[in-house]
Amino acid sequence: MSQPNPLQLSPLQIRQQCRSGAFSRNTSGLAPGFVQANMAIIPAAYAADFLQFCHFNPKPCPLLGMAATPGAIDMPQLAANLDIRSDLPRYRLFRHGEFTEEVTDLGAVWRDDLVTFLIGCSFSFEEALLADGLEIRNITEQKNVPMYKTNIPCQSAGVFSSNMVVSMRPMQPAAAIRAIQICSRFPQVHGAPVHFGDPARIGIQNINQPDYGDAVSIKEGEVPVFWACGVTPQLAIAQAKLDFCISHAPGHMLITDLPNSKLAVL
Amino acid sequence: MSQPNPLQLSPLQIRQQCRSGAFSRNTSGLAPGFVQANMAIIPAAYAADFLQFCHFNPKPCPLLGMAATPGAIDMPQLAANLDIRSDLPRYRLFRHGEFTEEVTDLGAVWRDDLVTFLIGCSFSFEEALLADGLEIRNITEQKNVPMYKTNIPCQSAGVFSSNMVVSMRPMQPAAAIRAIQICSRFPQVHGAPVHFGDPARIGIQNINQPDYGDAVSIKEGEVPVFWACGVTPQLAIAQAKLDFCISHAPGHMLITDLPNSKLAVL
Numbered sequence: 001m002s003q004p005n006p007l008q009l010s011p012l013q014i015r016q017q018c019r020s021g022a023f024s025r026n027t028s029g030l031a032p033g034f035v036q037a038n039m040a041i042i043p044a045a046y047a048a049d050f051l052q053f054c055h056f057n058p059k060p061c062p063l064l065g066m067a068a069t070p071g072a073i074d075m076p077q078l079a080a081n082l083d084i085r086s087d088l089p090r091y092r093l094f095r096h097g098e099f100t101e102e103v104t105d106l107g108a109v110w111r112d113d114l115v116t117f118l119i120g121c122s123f124s125f126e127e128a129l130l131a132d133g134l135e136i137r138n139i140t141e142q143k144n145v146p147m148y149k150t151n152i153p154c155q156s157a158g159v160f161s162s163n164m165v166v167s168m169r170p171m172q173p174a175a176a177i178r179a180i181q182i183c184s185r186f187p188q189v190h191g192a193p194v195h196f197g198d199p200a201r202i203g204i205q206n207i208n209q210p211d212y213g214d215a216v217s218i219k220e221g222e223v224p225v226f227w228a229c230g231v232t233p234q235l236a237i238a239q240a241k242l243d244f245c246i247s248h249a250p251g252h253m254l255i256t257d258l259p260n261s262k263l264a265v266l
Numbered sequence: 267m268s269q270p271n272p273l274q275l276s277p278l279q280i281r282q283q284c285r286s287g288a289f290s291r292n293t294s295g296l297a298p299g300f301v302q303a304n305m306a307i308i309p310a311a312y313a314a315d316f317l318q319f320c321h322f323n324p325k326p327c328p329l330l331g332m333a334a335t336p337g338a339i340d341m342p343q344l345a346a347n348l349d350i351r352s353d354l355p356r357y358r359l360f361r362h363g364e365f366t367e368e369v370t371d372l373g374a375v376w377r378d379d380l381v382t383f384l385i386g387c388s389f390s391f392e393e394a395l396l397a398d399g400l401e402i403r404n405i406t407e408q409k410n411v412p413m414y415k416t417n418i419p420c421q422s423a424g425v426f427s428s429n430m431v432v433s434m435r436p437m438q439p440a441a442a443i444r445a446i447q448i449c450s451r452f453p454q455v456h457g458a459p460v461h462f463g464d465p466a467r468i469g470i471q472n473i474n475q476p477d478y479g480d481a482v483s484i485k486e487g488e489v490p491v492f493w494a495c496g497v498t499p500q501l502a503i504a505q506a507k508l509d510f511c512i513s514h515a516p517g518h519m520l521i522t523d524l525p526n527s528k529l530a531v532l
Contacts, residue, residue, distance in 0.1 A: 173461050173462050173463050173467070174460065174461060176462075177446055177458050177459055177460070177461075177462070180443055180446045180447065180458075181446065181447075181450050181458060184447050184450070192443050192446075192447060193443055194440065194443070195439050195440060195443075196439050196442075196443070196462075196489075197439050197463060197489055198487070201439070201487055221464070221467055223462075223463055266532060
């Protein structure tokens with residue numbers, strides 16, 4: 001019997017395929033219309049600090065959900081029957097701030113003091129932009145969105161501090177204005193852009209050399225438009241050099257049961 | 267007995283002072299919180315075309331009100347006890363597309379076939395921007411906002427055709443993003459900007475030489491932000507070379523009883 005086409009699976013079915021080991025690839029394009037989330041799992045000793053960091057910096061760290069207690073593996077308001085230890089396709093483990101390995105299951109490393117955080121992802125607003133007919137260059141060119149470290153400081157909280165990381169999508173000015181309108185409706189997935197135009201104004205020296213992701217082409221008359229990016233909390237966690245923490249592998253997100261449309265505040 | 271301070275008058279009181287001849291200056295800063303309107307009065311033969319022109323081009327020509335019948339001098343939904351022939355401080359008369367004279371009362375030139383149109387004005391959104399703490403350069407520098415003819419075509423309707431005229435306010439990118447959010451709530455007063463950045467992209471050769479109004483300073487890191495402007499319908503009317511038409515004198519607006527806040531769609 002052939003495997004089902006992942007593009008036709010529901011969020012729950014995809015999570016179950018992750019759990020069984022049948023699916024371990026990136027989630028781009030899967031379960032269209034449903035929120036995909038960045039994930040960070042950190043020891044309870046730092047959870048209050050991290051929650052405060054998210055609260056202080058809602059544009060790069062828009063918190064979609066937080067486990068009710070340390071060790072909890074479910075998040076019923078976002079995903080039915082969730083086991084956070086197995087229901088993402090791939091995870092990355094970090095020790096003392098350094099990436100150590102990529103795994104498809106957390107069973108062997110789970111601890112009762114680990115607290116799970118889910119953070120909004122640009123996939124949700126990209127879907128809204130595409131639905132309005134706007135072109136998204138990284139999608140057109142089948143690349144990862146280019147991301148850059150900036151000189152914009154986040155407000156620190158406890159052990160967590162970082163400058164903001166931004167993602168960039170080039171647009172004609174009229175399209176950028178429309179994108180600002182659309183993204184303003186979605187504060188839980190980074191909201192409106194934080195900057196457009198001259199990259200040097202926010203400390204980006206070379207727009208063609210992103211710190212993460214891939215460079216994309218910028219056409220005549222287009223301006224780079226910059227959104228706060230969910231890599232920011234990952235950078236803050238890495239810089240805190242926690243003894244242990246876990247994130248999703250880039251592009252290998254948790255697919256929730258929440259429709260993107262439910263994130264619209266208007 | 268001394269004259270009352272115009273800054274403390276209600277919209278109705280200002281209109282009555284205009285009617286009596288006691289007030290004939292510009293209306294900038296008067297009746298804060300109330301909508302001020304651009305006015306165009308044209309012969310009924312062209313009214314259907316002009317209404318269609320406004321319908322086709324809502325950003326430069328956001329129609330706040332139209333007289334119920336040719337010759338009507340009132341507009342009860344916008345201003346109590348209105349006599350459009352006398353309740354603005356100053357009017358301009360045009361014959362065959364040429365400005366001929368400025369008057370403070372239309373009694374001598376009124377005709378039963380004249381149709382009044384009221385069009386939204388940037389004063390309303392400037393108030394919303396100021397209330398949010400944004401700086402508006404033309405206000406800071408006590409100048410008229412700079413306005414420019416562009417190469418952006420309006421959709422023609424009957425005898426009316428024109429390129430769009432835009433107003434410009436320089437802002438830092440983050441302030442421009444906020445201004446786009448705020449102005450998106452006010453589609454009846456030109457709504458979100460139509461362009462930002464490179465003036466040449468919309469046919470403006472020299473940002474320091476506006477076609478109307480005054481140049482303002484643009485500071486390091488600021489970008490020019492361009493809004494559709496209510497001078498556009500005036501230009502379309504002038505280019506149609508109607509045998510006769512009337513507008514308000516620049517800056518000498520009709521002050522309505524409508525609070526600016528009522529224009530917010532959200």
